[in-house]
Amino acid sequence: MGIVGQGQQISVRRFYAKYLPIGDRLGETFYAIWMVVISLGLLGATGLEKESIAYAIFVAFLVNMTWGAIDGVTVMMSKVIDRAKNEQLVYDLRTKKDKASRDAIFNGLDGTVVDDLGPADRQKVIDLIVAGEPGKDPANKRYYADRDEWFYAIGIFLIDLVMVVPIVVPLVIISDPVAALYTSQLVATIFFAALGVAYAKNLHRRKWVAALLLGTLCFSIFTMAFYWGW
Secondary structure, three states, X not given: OEEEEOOEEEEHHHHHHHHOOHHHHHHHHXXXXXXXXXXXXXXXXXXXXXXXXXXHHHHHHHHHHHHHHHHHHHHHHXXXXXXXXXXXXXXXXXXXXXXHHHHHHHHHOOOOOOOOOOXXXXXXXXXXXXXXXXXXXXXXXXXXXXXXXXXXXXXXXHHHHHXXXXXXXXXXXXXXXXXXXXXXXXXXXXXXXXXXXXXXXXXXXXXXXXXXXXXHHXXXXXXXXXXXXX
């Protein structure tokens, strides 16, 4: 399975590795599963008849698609704004070369790959930036989302959409509605536990502790959402 990108077909894994940071992928997956679990809580109020199950599945897809689009577009536009801001900072630095411009760039280095550099080394990085050509004033430029930023938004949307499927499938293929609901709960819990492992792996924490905590959280939320009827 692949996605067309830069004139060639790339795998889904490479697509997400390229366009979405791991923290964003994990966070959106957490959010997507959480929304499905809450949406299926409707069954606690409507019952487990076929019509009610179909309605709850429809709501789960609708909610995740809507918020996936909202999340993707709003974060995409935030990235465009950040890009515009950074280009203006660089332009001001290269044209004015004053202390205020250097300080603005210096502060902008926080949270980047040079975050661990000391003040002197950061000044060297700024010197390299100053050496470039200023180009045209970004203040006169209209900004639009570029290709990578659109792919970011699409990636977010797809996470929210796709994560509905494995959680609602048991409600479709298992004839016993009670068994189907418990299976759906188990699937969501396993996904949350796997997210715990992924978070722990990237944070160098204990994987089994994180898996237990997130798994328990999902199981509890699923149970409460159902019994409270959303």
